[in-house]
Amino acid sequence: MASLLFCGPKLAACGLVLSIWGVIMLAMLGIFFTTHSAVLIEDVPFTEKDMEDGPTALQNIYKLYNQVGYNCFIAAAIYVGIGFLSFCQVRLNKRKEYLVH
Amino acid sequence: MSSLFRSEEMCLVQLFFQTESAHNCISELGHLGLVQFKDLNPGVAAFQRRFVKEVKKCEEMERILSKKSTFEKLEQELREINRNHAALRQNLIELMDIDSLLRMTEDFFEEAESLLTYSEPPSEDSVFIAGVIKQERFPAFEKVLWRLFHGNFVLRHTEMQATEELQARGAVKKDVFIIFVQGDHVREKIRKVCEGFRASLYSCPKTLYERKQMSNSVMTQMEDLRMILRRTEEYRAGVLTRAAEHVQEWGSKVKKMKAIYYTLNLCNIDITQKLIVAEIWCPVSDLTLVQSALIKGSEQSGSSVTPVLNRIQTQQTPPTFNRTNTFTEGFQAIIDAYGVGTYLEINPAPYTIVTFPFLFAVMFGDCGHGLVMTLFAVWVISQAESLRKWKNEVLNDVVIGGRYIILLMGMFSIYTGLIYNDCFSKSFNIFGSSWCVRPMFHAHGNETLHEYHHLQLNPFVPGVYSGDPYVFGIDPVWNIASNKLSFLNSFKMKMSVILGVSHMLFGVALSLVNFVHFRKFQDIFLQFVPQLIFMLSLFGYLIFLILYKWCITLRSETAPSILLLFINMMLFDYQSEHVLLYRGQKGVQIFLVLTAVLMVPVLLLVKPFLIYRTRMKTRHQVGEKDHFICFLLQVSMGDIFVYQAIHTIEFCLGCISNTTSYLRLWALSLAHAELSEVLWRMVLQVGLKISSGMGSLMLVVLFAAFAVLTVTVLLIMEGLSAFLHALRLHWVEFQNKFYEGSGYKFTPLSFDSLLKTQQ
Numbered sequence: 001m002a003s004l005l006f007c008g009p010k011l012a013a014c015g016l017v018l019s020i021w022g023v024i025m026l027a028m029l030g031i032f033f034t035t036h037s038a039v040l041i042e043d044v045p046f047t048e049k050d051m052e053d054g055p056t057a058l059q060n061i062y063k064l065y066n067q068v069g070y071n072c073f074i075a076a077a078i079y080v081g082i083g084f085l086s087f088c089q090v091r092l093n094k095r096k097e098y099l100v101h
Numbered sequence: 102m103s104s105l106f107r108s109e110e111m112c113l114v115q116l117f118f119q120t121e122s123a124h125n126c127i128s129e130l131g132h133l134g135l136v137q138f139k140d141l142n143p144g145v146a147a148f149q150r151r152f153v154k155e156v157k158k159c160e161e162m163e164r165i166l167s168k169k170s171t172f173e174k175l176e177q178e179l180r181e182i183n184r185n186h187a188a189l190r191q192n193l194i195e196l197m198d199i200d201s202l203l204r205m206t207e208d209f210f211e212e213a214e215s216l217l218t219y220s221e222p223p224s225e226d227s228v229f230i231a232g233v234i235k236q237e238r239f240p241a242f243e244k245v246l247w248r249l250f251h252g253n254f255v256l257r258h259t260e261m262q263a264t265e266e267l268q269a270r271g272a273v274k275k276d277v278f279i280i281f282v283q284g285d286h287v288r289e290k291i292r293k294v295c296e297g298f299r300a301s302l303y304s305c306p307k308t309l310y311e312r313k314q315m316s317n318s319v320m321t322q323m324e325d326l327r328m329i330l331r332r333t334e335e336y337r338a339g340v341l342t343r344a345a346e347h348v349q350e351w352g353s354k355v356k357k358m359k360a361i362y363y364t365l366n367l368c369n370i371d372i373t374q375k376l377i378v379a380e381i382w383c384p385v386s387d388l389t390l391v392q393s394a395l396i397k398g399s400e401q402s403g404s405s406v407t408p409v410l411n412r413i414q415t416q417q418t419p420p421t422f423n424r425t426n427t428f429t430e431g432f433q434a435i436i437d438a439y440g441v442g443t444y445l446e447i448n449p450a451p452y453t454i455v456t457f458p459f460l461f462a463v464m465f466g467d468c469g470h471g472l473v474m475t476l477f478a479v480w481v482i483s484q485a486e487s488l489r490k491w492k493n494e495v496l497n498d499v500v501i502g503g504r505y506i507i508l509l510m511g512m513f514s515i516y517t518g519l520i521y522n523d524c525f526s527k528s529f530n531i532f533g534s535s536w537c538v539r540p541m542f543h544a545h546g547n548e549t550l551h552e553y554h555h556l557q558l559n560p561f562v563p564g565v566y567s568g569d570p571y572v573f574g575i576d577p578v579w580n581i582a583s584n585k586l587s588f589l590n591s592f593k594m595k596m597s598v599i600l601g602v603s604h605m606l607f608g609v610a611l612s613l614v615n616f617v618h619f620r621k622f623q624d625i626f627l628q629f630v631p632q633l634i635f636m637l638s639l640f641g642y643l644i645f646l647i648l649y650k651w652c653i654t655l656r657s658e659t660a661p662s663i664l665l666l667f668i669n670m671m672l673f674d675y676q677s678e679h680v681l682l683y684r685g686q687k688g689v690q691i692f693l694v695l696t697a698v699l700m701v702p703v704l705l706l707v708k709p710f711l712i713y714r715t716r717m718k719t720r721h722q723v724g725e726k727d728h729f730i731c732f733l734l735q736v737s738m739g740d741i742f743v744y745q746a747i748h749t750i751e752f753c754l755g756c757i758s759n760t761t762s763y764l765r766l767w768a769l770s771l772a773h774a775e776l777s778e779v780l781w782r783m784v785l786q787v788g789l790k791i792s793s794g795m796g797s798l799m800l801v802v803l804f805a806a807f808a809v810l811t812v813t814v815l816l817i818m819e820g821l822s823a824f825l826h827a828l829r830l831h832w833v834e835f836q837n838k839f840y841e842g843s844g845y846k847f848t849p850l851s852f853d854s855l856l857k858t859q860q
Binding site (some may be wrong): 021029043 | 527781786791794801804808
């Protein structure tokens with residue numbers, strides 16, 4: 001059980017903070033991408049070809065928007081995992097500190 | 102009445118108390134923390150003062166305590182514990198040697214017995230000796246034995262198994278050996294040899310049964326010893342921790358005593374050696390508190406005479422005391438860092454509480470970064486006490502002392518971030534943009550869209566601009582416009598000038614309050630009014646031009662530049678092709694410039710002239726014979742003229758240079774916005790643009806990099822930079838309009854602050 005601890009208290013705390021920030025920010029980005037916000041147009045990887053076809057041009061762009069949005073949600077889910085891991089490390093570190101004293 | 106508006110009124114008080122009660126009284130005053138002792142023996146050198154021996158003794162004790170060594174009794178106890186511990190350890194090692202010896206000699210005995218039975222009949226004087234020797238010495242040992250007995254012996258050895266415990270206690274590798282020889286007389290020789298090689302010999306019983314007995318007893322002894330050792334170590338740890346607690350207590354007591362003796366050195370001892378006279382500065386509103394503290398001190402020491410307080414009038418300037426609480430002391434500290442206010446001068450701190458975070462936020466404006474900063478500040482505030490234990494000087498002073506400043510900076514940054522509509526370089530569209538794209542290209546259809554790379558939204562085309570500006574802040578459409586910077590630069594520069602001139606006008610207005618308080622009514626008309634008129638007629642008019650131009654509708658091709666208008670105004674350059682903003686502008690501008698120019702001689706000449714006139718009058722009254730003395734006592738007129746000239750030039754030229762200096766508000770906010778955009782585009786966008794499944798993994802890694810760079814570059818570096826520039830704007834551009842800052846700070850004898858600095 002003791003060998004499950006692989007990072008010190010500071011690294012674990014940093015990881016926890018980073019994960020919380022990552023979850024919140026990536027989730028919000030995902031929401032903004034899936035609602036096709038115009039401000040984020042420069043972050044969507046569209047090409048000239050997507051804008052060529054007349055009737056489906058808009059749907060192509062929306063599809064790309066949704067893809068990026070789902071990527072963001074998946075990244076947010078990965079950060080949930082990393083956050084949980086960091087939280088466990090923080091708790092293990094606290095327990096180890098408690099034992100020594 | 103105490104408030105942050107102005108520094109407190111102080112009084113000089115003489116204290117008389119008895120020598121016996123001196124220690125207790127000063128101790129009580131130290132706990133109160135409200136009086137500053139004046140040095141009554143300024144000419145006396147440090148080593149000549151009365152209590153110099155006591156101070157030295159306290160310093161010695163402080164040094165001893167700071168080395169974390171214990172006092173004698175404790176030291177002895179520890180030595181004894183250590184000795185016992187060492188002895189027990191030695192015992193344990195011996196027992197372990199015996200134990201392994203016994204285990205390993207089992208097979209030796211069998212082998213040896215069989216060998217001896219083959220060669221000779223077993224005789225009573227066959228001797229065997231068993232022992233333990235260091236492994237590295239064994240080969241030499243064997244050689245010596247060979248020479249001694251000419252091969253007439255049996256020697257067997259094995260390496261002793263190094264157990265974990267032995268290795269932990271730092272033992273060396275050892276070998277177990279056993280020698281079988283004939284003849285009793287050789288026992289002494291072998292013993293001498295073994296002594297020479299520092300091998301330890303153990304008596305080993307002959308029969309199996311006895312050996313087993315010995316093995317068992319050795320085991321139980323070892324168990325007992327191990328337990329004793331563990332108990333000893335626990336006891337030692339307990340003694341040390343208890344001593345550590347006491348050391349803290351003793352340390353603070355010694356510090357207090359040293360402070361008291363140092364204070365006593367500042368006082369005067371009466372000729373009868375029974376009375377101590379001290380002079381203290383103390384706030385007028387706290388006199389009753391001081392008196393009650395002295396009474397308590399004298400009661401504690403058991404003296405019958407209460408100390409006497411005697412308030413005296415004095416011409417000396419008292420120290421400046423601003424009563425602050427945890428929230429305001431950070432802001433007061435940054436004001437005092439540049440200069441402590443003159444006694445009873447107006448205190449810039451209450452305005453700084455608002456203007457400093459605001460000017461910081463104008464340079465930092467990003468609601469995402471502001472939110473992170475606010476959350477960080479909230480965490481520091483909630484953990485302030487436990488964070489104080491970190492001994493790092495920088496962190497303690499800057500981060501913990503300034504935690505409320507950081508909180509306000511963060512909150513104001515969220516506000517300006519919403520106005521700039523900038524959150525990690527992206528805008529929010531909360532209220533609906535006022536610009537619409539479709540009406541621009543509706544008429545011409547898709548050809549315009551496909552042919553041209555750069556498209557524009559012309560507000561004069563009906564429908565493109567709705568006519569009502571965005572409700573709060575910058576319209577989000579500007580975030581994706583390619584001429585975003587042209588628009589924002591113009592906006593931010595004009596905003597910086599407006600904020601700068603307002604801040605400086607506020608500073609000039611505060612000087613009026615100072616003049617009224619110090620009853621310098623002449624200065625109001627000779628300094629305040631001309632300065633105000635000069636500033637308003639030039640820079641107030643500039644602000645008017647900016648606001649007027651923002652309010653009216655102009656065609657952008659023919660709109661006049663405000664900077665050019667201002668330059669032409671100063672140069673009286675009115676050519677007919679220049680476009681003006683409103684009718685009658687020429688007349689108004691000429692009038693304003695002439696007024697401003699007229700104020701300069703008023704500032705420069707009127708005050709020295711009046712001083713000259715009053716001097717002439719007093720000289721006539723005093724008479725000719727005192728002429729010489731009067732001349733010597735007064736400052737010469739030349740000096741007064743020069744001083745006034747410097748002041749006038751500083752003000753007039755300073756108006757222009759300080760207004761331009763406020764343009765750093767624009768410059769830093771531009772830098773921050775650009776850095777933020779670069780970080781998004783170069784780091785996070787790379788991950789967002791990958792549309793395949795790998796995009797999410799890249800996004801995880803790149804987001805971590807984005808977060809780290811945001812915190813280090815944008816929050817810490819840009820934050821410190823904006824902090825510094827906002828501070829400079831306060832210290833120089835704002836405070837040189839009214840602040841003198843030539844006082845000295847009130848430093849009371851306070852045990853709380855003394856112990857805090859120790860930690």
